[in-house]
Amino acid sequence: MTLLTALSGQPASVHHSNHGHYQRVYQQLYNEAPNARELAHEFLQNQLAQVQHAASELPDTPEQLPAWVEQRCTAVAGQYAEYLEQRQQGRPRRYFQNKAHALYVLQRVAPTKYVDGAWLYGLLRYWQDQRFDGLLTTYLEELGDGEAAQNHVVIYRKLLSDHDADSEAGVEDEHYLQGALQLALGLSAEQFLPEIIGYNLGYEQLPLHLLITSYELSELGIDPYYFTLHVTIDNAGSGHACKAAQSVLSLLPLGEGRDEFYRRVAQGYRLNDLGAGTTAVIEGFNLQDEVVAMLERKRSFGQHMHSDYCRFEGKTVNQWLAKPGQIGDFLTALEDKGWIKRNQDPSESRFWQLIEGAGAAMFGAFSGYEKQVLHDWIAGSWVSPQRVPPVRPGRGSPVSREQHRPADPDTQALVESLWQLPDEQQINTLIPWMTARRHCLPVGLYATRRFIQLRARLR
Incomplete structure (x- = not known):
């Protein structure tokens, strides 16, 4: 059995069709x-x-x-x-x-x-x-x-x-x-x-x-x-x-x-x-599909978290969330009940008010991306009179070199390990810290800078 077969659970010849x-x-x-x-x-x-x-x-x-x-x-x-x-x-x-x-x-x-x-x-x-x-x-x-x-x-x-x-x-x-x-x-x-x-x-x-x-x-x-x-x-x-x-x-x-x-x-x-x-x-993006898919992903976390006093089409919220495949109909029920007003300012929808704003009952239940999906789906053809000013390219977070060294134990350990090594051995020690997983960490950033210094010195 090959490594790919072991990972996919299928013969390597069909591994590309195996989910995950x-x-x-x-x-x-x-x-x-x-x-x-x-x-x-x-x-x-x-x-x-x-x-x-x-x-x-x-x-x-x-x-x-x-x-x-x-x-x-x-x-x-x-x-x-x-x-x-x-x-x-x-x-x-x-x-x-x-x-x-x-x-x-x-x-x-x-x-x-x-x-x-x-x-x-x-x-x-x-x-x-x-x-x-x-x-x-x-x-x-x-x-x-x-x-x-x-x-x-x-x-x-x-x-x-x-x-x-x-x-x-x-x-x-x-x-x-x-x-x-x-x-x-x-x-x-x-x-x-x-x-x-x-x-x-x-x-x-x-x-x-x-x-x-x-x-x-x-x-x-x-x-x-x-x-x-x-x-x-x-x-x-x-x-x-x-x-x-x-x-x-x-x-x-x-x-x-x-x-x-x-x-x-x-x-x-x-x-x-x-x-x-x-x-x-x-x-491949479809806003309606993404709203349903996003809520379906959250369904199992919220299916027991709601009270029973509010019903839509005869079902409680917990009942709507109890089984997969009901999210689309649930959204339709919310619209029919007036909790969601499509193609209008989302702030006018009672459902949105539960999610966003001071004292919102579901504050923190949705990530920034998830809220944006819901906001844009509700808004539909409605356009805010407030224009979003274009964002000019920034320069990332200003992080100085001095911030990395004293606080990071991996960087400290690497610096100490290099102390007694000749330059060429230092380079060989630095390279493993410049992998995809590590180069963006403080120790990897230090390793990259030191690699550049040593390479210039030895060329």
């Missing part, structure tokens, strides 16, 4: 399980088999890559200019119907964002090889060069936390696939180097959805900094997209292995197509 499989792989790899490297290798082999015969977008020869990247970036810029012109002419938002829709998407892409850059982790061991400089620069910039306010994972976690939307409830198994791929690649540098380079080439291209997402999040009062940061660093001129193309050429074999290497680069590139991409997640 990708999440379990993701968690095993993220939490650095003892068998993580073996699992990563097997998982990648299975996923590469899925894209083996897929068409390739890459140019025929690697020498054409820089021009290809530039052309793609130019095309995206033109499409974005067209989008902006449409918006100025009064067209509605293209992606997000409302704030609840935006938060829904941010939640479901979170498993991928929480391991941002992880596919490059295994390349840290090549810190002395100049051919890897572009890839290592990309990884270190994903880590914010060890500064919390620039660390991509720290920024994304803060973004969700600020809107009380950091729950995993509602995140489905397919949303863990890309994150699992990134973690697996990061643990498999020796066996899958061409695939890592190809995956990086695909992931670091500037997509149109990144630009539109940034624009529309700002309109909805959500800080777009995580996304605007990627717009600037993924550019074709000098950013990650450019470095990705240059890295293919830098690491391309000079001998007969060249064609096979580039074929494997193309395979790695196609791994980006697996799972639910951002636009698919955006298109």
